[in-house]
Amino acid sequence: xxxxxxxxxxxxxxxxxxxxxxxxxxxxxxxxxxxxxxxxxxxxxxxxxxxxxxxxxxxxxxxxxxxxxxxxxxxxxxxxxxxxxxxxxxxxxxxxxxxxxxxxxxxxxxxxxxxxxxxxxxxxxxxxxxxxxxxxxxxxxxxxxxxxxxxxxxxxxxxxxxxxxxxxxxxxxxxxxxxxxxxxxxxxxxxxxxxxxxxxxxxxxxxxxxxxxxxxxxxxxxxxxxxxxxxxxxxxxxxxxxxxxxxxxxxxxxxxxxxxxxxxxxxxxxxxxxx
Amino acid sequence: xxxxxxxxxxxxxxxxxxxxxxxxxxxxxxxxxxxxxxxxxxxxxxxxxxxxxxxxxxxxxxxxxxxxxxxxxxxxxxxxxxxxxxxxxxxxxxxxxxxxxxxxxxxxxxxxxxxxxxxxxxxxxxxxxxxxxxxxxxxxxxxxxxxxxxxxxxxxxxxxxxxxxxxxxxxxxxxxxxxxxxxxxxxxxxxxxxxxxxxxxxxxxxxxxxxxxxxxxxxxxxxxxxxxxxxxxxxxxxxxxxxxxxxxxxxxxxxxxxxxxxxxxxxxxxxxxxxxxxxxxxxxxxxxxxxxxxxxxxxxxxxxxxxxxxxxxxxxxxxxxxxxxxxxxxxxxxxxxxxxxxxxxxxxxxxxxxxxxxxxxxxxxxxxxxxxxxxxxxxxxxxxxxxxxxxxxxxxxxxxxxxxxxxxxxxxxxxxxxxxxxxxxxxxxxxxxxxxxxxxxxxxxxxxxxxxxxxxxxxxxxxxxxxxxxxxxxxxxxxxxxxxxxxxxxxxxxxxxxxxxxxxxxxxxxxxxxxxxxxxxxxxxxxxxxxxxxxxxxxxxxxxxxxxxxxxxxxxxxxxxxxxx
Numbered sequence: 057x058x059x060x061x062x063x064x065x066x067x068x069x070x071x072x073x074x075x076x077x078x079x080x081x082x083x084x085x086x087x088x089x090x091x092x093x094x095x096x097x098x099x100x101x102x103x104x105x106x107x108x109x110x111x112x113x114x115x116x117x118x119x120x121x122x123x124x125x126x127x128x129x130x131x132x133x134x135x136x137x138x139x140x141x142x143x144x145x146x147x148x149x150x151x152x153x154x155x156x157x158x159x160x161x162x163x164x165x166x167x168x169x170x171x172x173x174x175x176x177x178x179x180x181x182x183x184x185x186x187x188x189x190x191x192x193x194x195x196x197x198x199x200x201x202x203x204x205x206x207x208x209x210x211x212x213x214x215x216x217x218x219x220x221x222x223x224x225x226x227x228x229x230x231x232x233x234x235x236x237x238x239x240x241x242x243x244x245x246x247x248x249x250x251x252x253x254x255x256x257x258x259x260x261x262x263x264x265x266x267x268x269x270x271x272x273x274x275x276x277x278x279x280x281x282x283x284x285x286x287x288x289x290x291x292x293x294x295x296x297x298x299x300x301x302x303x304x305x306x307x308x309x310x311x312x313x314x315x316x317x318x319x320x321x322x323x324x325x326x327x328x329x330x331x
Numbered sequence: 332x333x334x335x336x337x338x339x340x341x342x343x344x345x346x347x348x349x350x351x352x353x354x355x356x357x358x359x360x361x362x363x364x365x366x367x368x369x370x371x372x373x374x375x376x377x378x379x380x381x382x383x384x385x386x387x388x389x390x391x392x393x394x395x396x397x398x399x400x401x402x403x404x405x406x407x408x409x410x411x412x413x414x415x416x417x418x419x420x421x422x423x424x425x426x427x428x429x430x431x432x433x434x435x436x437x438x439x440x441x442x443x444x445x446x447x448x449x450x451x452x453x454x455x456x457x458x459x460x461x462x463x464x465x466x467x468x469x470x471x472x473x474x475x476x477x478x479x480x481x482x483x484x485x486x487x488x489x490x491x492x493x494x495x496x497x498x499x500x501x502x503x504x505x506x507x508x509x510x511x512x513x514x515x516x517x518x519x520x521x522x523x524x525x526x527x528x529x530x531x532x533x534x535x536x537x538x539x540x541x542x543x544x545x546x547x548x549x550x551x552x553x554x555x556x557x558x559x560x561x562x563x564x565x566x567x568x569x570x571x572x573x574x575x576x577x578x579x580x581x582x583x584x585x586x587x588x589x590x591x592x593x594x595x596x597x598x599x600x601x602x603x604x605x606x607x608x609x610x611x612x613x614x615x616x617x618x619x620x621x622x623x624x625x626x627x628x629x630x631x632x633x634x635x636x637x638x639x640x641x642x643x644x645x646x647x648x649x650x651x652x653x654x655x656x657x658x659x660x661x662x663x664x665x666x667x668x669x670x671x672x673x674x675x676x677x678x679x680x681x682x683x684x685x686x687x688x689x690x691x692x693x694x695x696x697x698x699x700x701x702x703x704x705x706x707x708x709x710x711x712x713x714x715x716x717x718x719x720x721x722x723x724x725x726x727x728x729x730x731x732x733x734x735x736x737x738x739x740x741x742x743x744x745x746x747x748x749x750x751x752x753x754x755x756x757x758x759x760x761x762x763x764x765x766x767x768x769x770x771x772x773x774x775x776x777x778x779x780x781x782x783x784x785x786x787x788x789x790x791x792x793x794x795x796x797x798x799x800x801x802x803x804x805x806x807x808x809x810x811x812x813x814x815x816x817x818x819x820x821x822x823x824x825x826x827x828x829x830x831x832x833x834x835x836x837x838x839x840x841x842x843x844x845x846x847x848x849x850x851x852x853x854x855x856x857x858x859x860x861x862x863x864x865x866x867x868x869x870x871x872x873x874x875x876x877x878x879x880x881x882x883x884x885x886x887x888x889x890x891x892x893x894x895x896x
Contacts, residue, residue, distance in 0.1 A: 094893045101811040102782075114511050141513030154504035158526035167522070168512035206668070216508065235667040236838065237882040247890075262811065265884040272893040288889035306816040308841030309885045312864050315844040322816065 059089035060223045060256045061113065061144070066122035068108050082108055084280045085122065092223065093250060095257040097271025097288065099264055099303070105280040106260045110226045113258060114146055127223060141168065145217035149229035151209030155201040161187075161212055162197035168219050186215040190245060207238035214245065218253075227259045231266060243270050264307055268292045276300045301325065341530070344606035351602035354595040361592050365411025374402035376409040376562045385578040394584040398574050403567070403584050410562035411588075417478040418543035424482025425539055429489025430532060434520055436490065437497030447490060454487035459546060467555050474557050481546060485539050492535050496528040503527075530607045534600045541596035548589055564589050630698070633658045633832040634679065634800055638692035641671075641678055641856075649674055649856040652692070658799065659830035661823075663837060663847035663864070667879070671856035672836045676802050679834070680719055681709045697799065715745045718793035722805040724785035728777035734761075734788055735773035738795065745796045760791040764821055783814035787821065794825055801826070804836045819846050840883060844868060852876045 064087045069079030083105045090096040100106040111117045113124055115131065124131050126143050148154040155164055165186055166179040174182070187196055190211040201209055210230060217225050227246065231239040247270060250257060261267045267274055267288070274291040276284045276299065284297040295301045305322040309315050345351040364371060373393065380400035388395045394404040436447040459481070466480045500506060501524070509519050544564075550556050551565010552572070559566060564585055571581035629635055634656040641649035649671045656662045666672040677683050679694055681701065694701040697716065701709060713719070721727045729737060738757035742748060748756075754773075761769035764787040772780060772788070780788070786806065793801060803822070807815035823846055826833055837843060843850055843864065851861040852875065860873040871877045 091893060095890070101813065114507075116507055116510065139513075141511060144511075146508060146511045148504045148508065150504060154508055156505040156509075156523050156527070159522075167509075167514070171512065171514055171518070213508075216512075220512070236840075236879060237667065240882045240884065243884075264812075265887075268889040269884045269887060270890060272890055287892045289891075292889055302813060306812040308816070308819070308839070308845040310840035310844050310868065310880060310883050311886075312844045312868055315841070319816075319820075319845065 058091060060092050060127050061258065062089040062123075062125040063087055063109070063113065064123050064125075066109065066112060066124065067120050068105075068112055068117055069120040070117075079120065081120070082280050083112075086275075086277070086280075086282055087122075088275060088282075088285070090224065090256040090258060092256055093254040094273070095250065095259050095271045097267035097274040098258065098260045098277060099262065099267050099274060100277035101262060101303075103279075104277045106277050107228055109277075110146075110228050110258060110260050113224070114144060114226055115140055141222075142172070142220050143222055144224040144226065145220060145222040146226045146228065147210070147213045147217050147230045149232055151206050151213055151233060152201075154213055155209055157201055159200075160197065161199055161201070161204075164201075164212065165197070165216055165219055168216065172220065182219065186219055189218065189249070190215045205238075206234050207242060210234060210238075210242050211245070214242075214249070218249070221253075222255065224256045224258065227257055229261050230259075232261065232263065239266065246270060264292055264304060276303065298325075341606050345599075345602050348602050348605060350598050350605070354599040354602060357591060357595040358599065361411060361588070361595075362415065364408050365415055368405070368408035368412060372402075372405040372408045374405040376401060376406045377560055378402070385574075385581070387580060395580055397567070397570055397581060398578075403581070406562035406567060407564065407585055407588050410564050410567060413474070413557055413561070414544060414547055414564050417474060417547050418540050420475065420478045421482040421485055421543040422536055422539050424479050425485035425489050426532075426536065427486075428483060429486035430493045432486075433490040433493025434497045434524065434528075437494040437499075438501055438516070438520055438524065440498070440501075444494065448494065451487040451490040451494075454484060455491075457484065459484055460549060463546070463550060464553075464555070467550075472555060472558060477550065477555075478543070478547070481543060485543065488539070489532070489535060492531055493528065496531050497524055500524045500527050530603065534603045534607075537596045537600035537603065541593040541600075544589065544593055544596070629655065632656065632695075633660075633697060634834075635695040636675070636679065636692070637695075639675065639678060639689065639694065640691035641674055641683065642688055642690045643684075643686045647690075647856065648687075649678070652853070652856075652858050654851050654858065654861060656800065656832040656834060658832050659826070660849065661826060661833040661835060661847045663835045663843040663850045664853060665837060665840065665843055665850055665879075666853035667838060669855070670853040672853045673804055674856075675853070676804055676834060676836050680713060680717065680802060681706075682713075711745075714741050714798075715796045716798055717800045717802065718796070718798035720786075720789055720793050720801065720803040720806045722808050724782055724789050724809070725777060727789060728785055730777050732776075733773070734775050734777065734780070738773070738788070738792055741792060742795055756795065757791075760795055761788070763825075764788070764791040765817065766791075783810050783818065786810060786814075786818055790818070790821060790825070794829065794831070797829065799831060801831050801833045802836075803833060805838070806835070807842060808837070808839070815842075822846065840868075840880060841885065852879070 065085045066083055066087070067081060067085050068083040069081045086109060088096060098106045098109060108117060112119050126140070131140055162183055165183045169179040169182055183197055184194055187194060192208060192211050201212070204212065231242050234242060243266065246257065249255065257270070259267060259271055271288050274286065274288050275282045276291060276297065278299050283299050284291060284295065291300060292304065295304055302325065305318050305325065309318065346355065378401065380396060382400065383392065383396050384398055384400040386392050386396040392402050392404070394407070397403055397406070432447055436444040462484060463477055463480060466477055470476045506519060506523050509523050547556070548565040548568060551563045552569045554569060556563040556565040567585035568582065568589070571585060574581055632655040636652060636654050639649055639652040640647065652675055654662065664672045664675060674683070678689055689702060696712070735754070735757060738760070739750060739753040742753035742756060743750060758769045758773060761772055766772050766784065766787055772784065777785060806822070807818050810818060819842065822833070825831065835847060847864045849862065850864050850867045852859040852873065854875050859875050860867065860871065867876065868880070871880060
């Protein structure tokens with residue numbers, strides 16, 4: 057299986073200040089690969105380092121060690137961002153701040169195309185295709201982000217990510233800010249796009265149920281290191297690591313009777329484990 | 332939500348406000364009068380009518396004449412173009428230097444920022460008039476050079492403002508998205524940052540114009556304005572000051588025009604700011620009731636909401652909502668965003684956002700009619716009999732005070748106990764909500780503790796005065812799942828221990844299943860269905876409830892491993 061994205065022993069440190077300041081390492085060497093058409097889910101709590109992995113792949117933070125290879129080409133040089141842009145794109149969590157409020161949807165979607173040399177007419181046609189692709193009305197292009205609901209904005213963000221036909225899309229909590237019924241629709245849209253275009257997703261979320269629904273393989277991350285990696289079924293139904301088990305049991309399920317059992321089991325687990 | 336500038340509606344809001352209309356009107360009048368003075372002014376500003384020196388306003392001389400019998404109005408009009416052009420030049424120089432440098436400092440950060448910020452600080456600490464006097468001493472009374480120098484000095488405030496606002500926007504997700512799209516830094520700065528910081532820069536510009544006008548008048552007053560006998564506002568005031576004992580009126584027309592113009596620029600700045608703040612949620616909350624109340628209330632219920640209707644100007648956001656809470660019972664209020672669940676909770680607390688009013692129905696709490704209660708009595712109820720836990724724990728703690736003082740204050744005020752006793756109780760409560768080192772947390776400031784810890788503090792504070800009803804608005808949504816589970820455990824324990832009634836506002840059916848006794852499902856401001864938690868989950872009767880439960884991803888088949896590509 058050919059991997060479009062390969063991350064090996066990635067380390068990231070933050071916050072070195074002054075001459076004698078020490079960097080705090082937030083990622084302690086993580087490795088994984090993603091094949092074309094595959095979703096690699098990354099689950100963890102806040103501060104686990106999951107977002108930092110995504111930002112390193114996007115070239116938004118510089119790794120302190122390790123390699124990131126995109127399609128066979130190492131991307132250790134951040135100055136090659138413009139070429140990187142064609143290969144890897146992003147959908148962020150918050151659809152309210154990830155779209156520039158001062159630009160129309162048409163401008164937001166056509167800007168990456170124009171920057172990469174597409175002429176105006178072709179860009180306009182591509183924008184129309186993209187809006188259709190994410191099931192937004194054709195006249196959406198003339199409007200501003202504030203005129204759309206959270207779910208619709210996330211569709212716009214997905215269209216923007218698709219515009220340069222990337223091989224990899226980093227999805228950083230793309231549905232956490234959405235209503236439950238909207239969440240399912242956006243996830244299904246992402247899956248459908250993946251099935252047609254064969255894009256690889258690095259899917260980052262705190263929500264195991266969401267990750268399980270869209271990911272082929274899942275890694276659980278805690279304090280900057282993977283604690284467990286496996287297929288979605290393995291990790292979410294038969295977790296090997298106690299941390300994964302804790303995470304799994306902590307998420308409440310919408311069934312009062314089952315939730316009562318899980319709660320009791322969680323308490324048993326907590327009592328058994330040293331604090 | 333953020334408070335970005337909104338291009339079209341923004342201008343309309345500025346012009347639409349009384350302040351905006353008046354100040355823009357006056358500025359337009361001054362501009363037209365000044366620049367068209369050669370055609371509009373009734374007299375030649377240099378023409379002397381010695382016989383009518385010190386004349387009061389008359390049909391010939393509308394604003395009177397000065398010591399040489401020159402028409403004051405004409406001199407103000409002719410002097411205006413010099414003053415306004417000078418102020419405009421200073422502003423242009425200030426913006427041209429300050430905005431790019433400030434944006435550079437804010438965008439790049441690091442050494443560039445440190446150097447530019449120190450330079451701006453040095454410039455801002457210089458006494459303006461002294462510098463300008465030095466400039467005049469070197470270059471003579473060349474007005475253009477003086478005003479250019481003033482612009483350089485004023486640019487420091489633009490550097491600081493552009494730096495601060497750019498720094499705020501630099502980490503916006505849409506800027507990250509633009510970087511990921513492969514855009515260059517210059518393009519990101521011009522296309523993605525600049526349009527979103529224009530509003531504060533515009534406001535700063537109006538303030539810079541007014542201070543330039545004042546400084547200019549000051550220079551003119553010192554006799555360093557344009558060469559006499561050319562008219563200018565400053566020299567007009569200097570002239571008037573010289574003869575103030577002989578004719579007090581001289582001061583009035585020129586002074587009034589100067590003051591009004593400066594005021595107009597300042598209040599235009601205020602109007603611009605108000606229009607910007609328009610989109611921001613207001614923290615001020617008021618209770619407005621036009622419902623007569625007088626509805627059903629069951630003596631066995633702790634809280635009764637009957638036929639509640641809430642309206643904001645032009646839209647009805649809650650209608651016909653009827654629900655109740657019994658003592659020691661957890662009612663979950665569930666719905667998607669915009670369903671009105673939070674507004675319902677705020678109506679009970681009497682904390683609707685400005686403009687919101689209860690127009691029908693009634694709310695009875697523990698036998699008393701909340702809508703008939705005077706504001707003071709309701710405020711006394713909040714925090715004592717009725718408590719509230721917010722979604723964002725951090726924004727509900729004051730960063731300026733320690734956790735301890737924020738815990739003690741409601742105890743002292745509401746229970747009228749001494750500070751030592753309040754401190755003892757606060758520490759006991761912190762320990763009760765599962766905080767390991769209550770003493771340390773007690774002394775900490777909010778930024779020193781985690782989000783989960785902050786929510787525990789708020790829960791401790793909410794239950795400190797032993798309320799019988801607790802209203803929790805998405806109390807665990809901002810927390811990690813493992814922390815959420817612990818906080819829900821805590822809420823459940825406290826609720827059983829104290830037999831509190833709880834209204835839990837949430838969108839998460841998992842949370843509902845975990846803690847609620849009964850569920851009320853809301854949609855578009857109306858109650859869709861209501862019942863015991865077991866029934867609703869086992870056999871929802873309304874299709875909307877069914878749809879919500881079905882969209883849960885819980886229990887679905889995980890995606891299969893990708894076999895081959």
